[in-house]
Amino acid sequence: MRDATPGVVAVEEVAGQWLLEALDLPSSSAVGFVTGCTTANLAGLAAARDALLAARGWDVATQGIQGAPRLRALVGAERHGSVDLALRYLGLGAPTPVAADAQGRMDPDALRAALGQDDAPTVVCAQAGNIHSGGFDPFAPICAAAHDAGAWVHVDGAFGLWAAASPALRHLVVGLADADSWATDAHKTLSTPYDSGVAVVRDAGALRRAFGHSADYLLHSQEPDPHELVPEMSRRARGVPVWAALRSLGRxxxxxxxxxxxxxxxxxxxxxxxxxxxxxxxxxxxxxxxxxxxxxxxxxxxxxxxxxxxxxxxxxxxxxxxxxxxxxxxxxxxxxxxxxxxxxxxxxxxxxxxxxxx
Missing domain, CATH: 3.90.1150.10 (Aspartate Aminotransferase, domain 1)
Known part of the structure; x- marks a missing residue:
């Protein structure tokens, strides 16, 4: 908590800002340090679920999801199973696959057609790094089509999101920063220990609304505590190993x-x-x-x-x-x-x- 352990919280926040800078993601985004990319996907998709339903007049925090407007998830045919698992945890059921090419990259034309078939609140799950080919979805047309339809774009980038750090690889991630949330693992590239996932959400308020909470016995700060951006209250300072790795490496x-x-x-x-x-x-x-x-x-x-x-x-x-x-x-x-x-x-x-x- 910020008031009880201000030094640790400061280290985590510095690590979060360094990540946003290194990956060229919006600087005002919220960063939550979680157990791994499955939980990072869950965090980003929870923010998406709540925000999309709120736009339809439904408050998940007070009304739950029973009886809520149906929310659909559109995913590439070769997405990672952790996306399906996160959607299941959130009570959203199985996603709707969208055609992918021979390298597992989502077809933006097929996505646009799928978006036009229904006006339900929709989250589009794109992929940075196919598990077999390493291929990257074409983010620019995906984000454009999704946002034209009022959909939220979440990017599962367990290992591939780190490509955004390299100028030589920027061609793989054109349009990546146009998404609404992102998920990655630090252990897959930074070689931090396991239990080191990262969730990033453009709308910081959406992530806090999804996981924020209060109790009389907790200390409260004007700024959100790290545990208000993730699914857990009791958690170790996962951002510290990420800070250490980035501090050691430098840009x-x-x-x-x-x-x-x-x-x-x-x-x-x-x-x-x-x-x-x-x-x-x-x-x-x-x-x-x-x-x-x-x-x-x-x-x-x-x-x-x-x-x-x-x-x-x-x-x-x-x-x-x-x-x-x-x-x-x-x-x-x-x-x-x-x-x-x-x-x-x-x-x-x-x-x-x-x-x-x-």
Whole structure:
């Protein structure tokens, strides 16, 4: 609380302002430090829910959501499951998918058509960084179409929101700052410990109205306390590790970190593309590299070999109806040596599987 622990609150607020500056988001936005991107999505979508329903004359805080005007959520066909989970927590049910292209990016024309089918209060959930391709939704036309229809735009940017920190990657996030709320994880790029998500809402009052509360025994300040911007009252000072990481890196260090992760991803993709029998399936625009062997059986066998060895540990997934290996380059220690070692280890695993060794 601000009056009880003013130093810690000041550190969190500085961290929030640094984040807004680094990611080029509106400077007056509210920043809440939460457990992870699922909860950050929940926070942004709670603010959206309450604001959209308030515009229709319905106060969620006093009336709840039973009997409220139906609120719909439009999402890309390849959104992350945490968005669905947050919507479920908020009592909004399953979202309506909008068509996406081969890299998982939402089709703005399909979105505009979907928006025109209904005049219900609507939240549009865009994505910064597809989990398989790393692709970014086209934010400018998405925000324009949504706002023309009176909809709220929320961006799930668990790892991809950090692209906004790099001038070299700004082409990926054109229009990002036009959204109404954003969510990200600090552990995926800043390498803070887990339990380090960030929710950002353009309308600071909307976030406080969604989570603000009072009790006679609590100290109260003129300015909102950090716990009034997030779902929890009892919480550790999650913003302090974020402050420490940003203080250590500085602005130029953050840019260098993001650029190095992307450079490592591209080097990894180039090397894996040379492995006989492997195919890189995505356009490597950010930090995700998704590959597959000639068939699902071989892909899964290579994965098993890698996991047994333990030096390189890609995740198993399915994309475009086939088994894939997904490499997410987000560790600050990843360098050219690590990339070369990964390529070599994967090459050896593929050879062992295809030649029938051990």
């Amino acid at each position: 130029s260090g953050l840019v260098d970190l993001v650029d190095r992760l992307v450079r490592s991803s591209r080097g990894l993709a180039m090397g894996l593309a040379e492995v006989p029998g492997l195919t890189v399936l995505n356009d490597v625009v950010y930090t995700q590299v998704t590959v597959a062997a000639v068939d699902d059986e071989t892909t899964l066998a290579v994965l098993a070999r890698l996991h047994e060895d333990g030096l390189v540990y890609p995740s198993a997934s399915r994309w475009h109806d086939r088994a894939v290996m997904r490499f997410s380059v987000s560790g600050y220690a990843t360098d050219d040596v690590a990339v070369a070692q990964t390529i070599r280890t994967v090459w050896e695993a593929v050879e062992a599987v295809t030649l029938g060794e051990g």
